[in-house]
Amino acid sequence: MKRQLYANLRRKIVFITLAVAFIPLISLSVIIYYQFAQVFRNKIEEQIEYRARAQGNAIELFLKERTAILLAMADTYTFDYLAGEDNLGKVFQIMNHRVGGFIDLGLIDSSGRHVAYVGPYNLLGLNYYSQPWFGEVESKGVYASDVFTGYRRTPHFIVAVRRQESNRSWILRATIDSDVFESLVRAAQVGKTGDAFIINREGIYQTHLRFDGEILSKSNLNPIIFGEGTTVLEKVNREGRKVLYAGRWLKKNNWLLVISQDASEEMTKLFKTKRMEIIIVVSGCLLIILTTIFTTRLTVSHLEMADRKMNELNAQLVHADKLAALGKMAAGVAHEINNPLAVIAEKTGWMEDLLTEEEFKKSQNFEEYKKSLRKIEEHVERARKVTHGMLGFARRMEPHLEDVDINEILNETVTFLESYARTNNIAIEKELETDLPIIASDHAQLQQVFLNLITNAIDEIGKDGLVYVSSSRINSDIAVSVRDNGQGIPKEYQARVFEPFFTTKPGGKGTGLGLSITHNIVQNMGGTITLESEKGKGTTFTVRLPIVVPEKK
Amino acid sequence: MDTFRVLVVDDETDFLETIVNRFQKRKIDATGVPTGEAALELMKGKPFDVILLDVKMPGGMDGIEALREIKKIQPLSEVILLTGHASVETSIEGLKMGAFDYLIKPVKFDEVLEKLAAAFEKKNIQEQKIRSAKIQELIRFPGRIFDQEKGKE
Numbered sequence: 001m002k003r004q005l006y007a008n009l010r011r012k013i014v015f016i017t018l019a020v021a022f023i024p025l026i027s028l029s030v031i032i033y034y035q036f037a038q039v040f041r042n043k044i045e046e047q048i049e050y051r052a053r054a055q056g057n058a059i060e061l062f063l064k065e066r067t068a069i070l071l072a073m074a075d076t077y078t079f080d081y082l083a084g085e086d087n088l089g090k091v092f093q094i095m096n097h098r099v100g101g102f103i104d105l106g107l108i109d110s111s112g113r114h115v116a117y118v119g120p121y122n123l124l125g126l127n128y129y130s131q132p133w134f135g136e137v138e139s140k141g142v143y144a145s146d147v148f149t150g151y152r153r154t155p156h157f158i159v160a161v162r163r164q165e166s167n168r169s170w171i172l173r174a175t176i177d178s179d180v181f182e183s184l185v186r187a188a189q190v191g192k193t194g195d196a197f198i199i200n201r202e203g204i205y206q207t208h209l210r211f212d213g214e215i216l217s218k219s220n221l222n223p224i225i226f227g228e229g230t231t232v233l234e235k236v237n238r239e240g241r242k243v244l245y246a247g248r249w250l251k252k253n254n255w256l257l258v259i260s261q262d263a264s265e266e267m268t269k270l271f272k273t274k275r276m277e278i279i280i281v282v283s284g285c286l287l288i289i290l291t292t293i294f295t296t297r298l299t300v301s302h303l304e305m306a307d308r309k310m311n312e313l314n315a316q317l318v319h320a321d322k323l324a325a326l327g328k329m330a331a332g333v334a335h336e337i338n339n340p341l342a343v344i345a346e347k348t349g350w351m352e353d354l355l356t357e358e359e360f361k362k363s364q365n366f367e368e369y370k371k372s373l374r375k376i377e378e379h380v381e382r383a384r385k386v387t388h389g390m391l392g393f394a395r396r397m398e399p400h401l402e403d404v405d406i407n408e409i410l411n412e413t414v415t416f417l418e419s420y421a422r423t424n425n426i427a428i429e430k431e432l433e434t435d436l437p438i439i440a441s442d443h444a445q446l447q448q449v450f451l452n453l454i455t456n457a458i459d460e461i462g463k464d465g466l467v468y469v470s471s472s473r474i475n476s477d478i479a480v481s482v483r484d485n486g487q488g489i490p491k492e493y494q495a496r497v498f499e500p501f502f503t504t505k506p507g508g509k510g511t512g513l514g515l516s517i518t519h520n521i522v523q524n525m526g527g528t529i530t531l532e533s534e535k536g537k538g539t540t541f542t543v544r545l546p547i548v549v550p551e552k553k
Numbered sequence: 554m555d556t557f558r559v560l561v562v563d564d565e566t567d568f569l570e571t572i573v574n575r576f577q578k579r580k581i582d583a584t585g586v587p588t589g590e591a592a593l594e595l596m597k598g599k600p601f602d603v604i605l606l607d608v609k610m611p612g613g614m615d616g617i618e619a620l621r622e623i624k625k626i627q628p629l630s631e632v633i634l635l636t637g638h639a640s641v642e643t644s645i646e647g648l649k650m651g652a653f654d655y656l657i658k659p660v661k662f663d664e665v666l667e668k669l670a671a672a673f674e675k676k677n678i679q680e681q682k683i684r685s686a687k688i689q690e691l692i693r694f695p696g697r698i699f700d701q702e703k704g705k706e
Binding site for chain 1: 565567568571572574575578609637657658659660661662
């Protein structure tokens with residue numbers, strides 16, 4: 001029942017402490033983690049966005065430069081001049097020398113016929129009138145195409161400008177070197193899994209891809225989801241991995257530069273942090289649990305101990321109360337019995353007195369009367385011993401303090417009992433420590449204590465033996481031992497010898513109050529009384545009294 | 554000395570009668586009264602050597618009070634307290650107030666006689682001292698006896 005109570009208390013304390021410790025710890029770590037993850041993610045996004053914008057700018061610049069030089073050439077030279085193959089070759093050389101990145105250069109007249117050409121392919125004389133880009137150039141004047149295969153059957157794209165020369169118009173067209181262009185695009189890719197590519201408005205790849213996906217094939221990215229300028233998106237790819245995409249519109253929103261990056265690759269650093277945080281939090285929690293359980297156990301066991309002590313104290317108090325009540329009752333009973341006993345004793349004595357008169361002496365039953373009266377007296381005496389013992393037991397007055405020399409009391413007591421001991425052929429030996437301090441105690445009560453103990457020892461021996469009385473100082477106590485070489489007290493009685501009315505003396509010889517009174521007196525003085533007994537070897541009673549220094553007067 | 558004059562004060566009449574009888578049988582001039590008031594009344598007219606006084610008597614005067622009064626009337630009489638109760642405090646109080654000793658009932662008759670003898674002896678010694686003091690005084694100031702005589706008249 002009590003154990004259950006403590007277990008409950010322990011559980012409650014542990015639970016509350018853990019709750020108070022864990023809730024803020026865990027919520028704090030979770031919040032910090034998510035905040036950190038958010039910041040980290042923002043940083044990654046910013047990075048990829050920055051890269052897309054910067055690389056986009058570089059690509060725009062590249063295209064602008066190519067367009068600008070083509071425009072410059074068209075503005076500088078006339079159709080007739082450029083129609084000469086050598087002249088076109090010279091111009092092509094200048095262009096490649098100035099900005100580079102061109103594969104070929106061609107001159108086309110307004111009917112779409114390829115008038116002159118410099119480059120690795122045999123395209124001279126082909127008609128471009130039906131090519132989609134031709135119309136665009138005709139209408140816009142400057143045009144950079146999407147990637148297409150065209151007559152040469154390889155994916156490429158061209159930049160073309162239209163020149164209005166007095167009454168006729170013509171077109172100067174150049175093919176951009178795909179390798180140069182793609183390496184420019186690819187410069188934006190990062191990491192082991194990152195990619196950079198361009199798609200057009202319809203989602204067709206305009207550059208080669210790092211991994212899978214062919215140029216001019218349809219991308220699964222829908223360019224419409226990318227907003228104006230530079231946009232960062234997160235998508236889950238086919239393999240179920242989160243991929244970050246940064247898109248930047250180029251070429252008047254016809255092309256979209258896309259930089260892709262595996263989010264998880266960048267996030268591994270974050271995962272490391274996360275793992276570390278989890279380890280710290282978990283070990284912290286374990287530590288908290290251990291300390292909480294440990295300290296709680298300690299606290300509760302202290303509490304338990306204090307409670308137990310209090311209970312013991314209460315039990316002692318109750319016991320003392322019981323004894324006091326018993327004492328009062330005993331005193332009352334003793335008084336009520338003593339008066340009639342006194343009357344009986346006197347009446348018997350009176351009868352004995354009368355028996356001494358002549359007329360009774362002659363009586364036939366004189367001796368019988370006399371014997372009976374003696375017996376009555378004997379039993380009155382027996383009853384008297386009991387009631388007087390009870391009165392002594394009831395005598396629970398506070399110790400009356402005076403300067404007491406323990407050895408002096410022992411000497412007095414032994415002297416007083418020596419003749420009684422000698423008649424039973426019992427010797428009393430003393431071994432008293434000299435220089436015992438004088439203590440403040442009750443002389444009469446101590447005398448009663450020693451008297452009881454020594455008388456008991458003598459009675460215990462019966463005839464022929466030795467009683468050994470010693471005194472000594474042990475730390476802050478004075479110890480007095482009374483040892484006899486009698487029969488010893490059986491184990492089962494040892495615990496009960498201090499109980500009132502408990503006696504081992506035969507036939508009503510003892511009242512069972514002597515040791516109880518002794519015990520009470522010693523306890524009231526703040527001392528202890530213990531016994532050690534071995535069957536056949538004897539018994540030792542030891543009284544320990546605290547040394548209470550008398551007040552100086 | 555020839556006989557003691559003993560007064561026994563006890564409310565237990567059976568006890569009182571018997572103990573008085575036993576004293577008388579031993580040629581002790583014993584008188585018994587059941588209350589402190591009666592004892593005081595009696596003592597005003599008759600001197601006693603020793604008074605056996607029960608400390609605890611129901612109703613009326615209590616033993617200690619009686620003792621105080623007795624000591625006023627006959628300061629030289631020795632008082633032995635008798636009690637059925639081990640009221641040691643009462644007994645000690647009694648002793649402080651000049652009681653000779655105390656006995657706890659039931660008491661052996663021989664013990665009573667011993668105590669009586671001792672008390673009587675003490676009283677005699679006391680009286681002896683007073684007497685010799687008076688004689689000394691007379692020897693030194695013979696005229697004083699007349700002054701005392703005058704005072705009595």
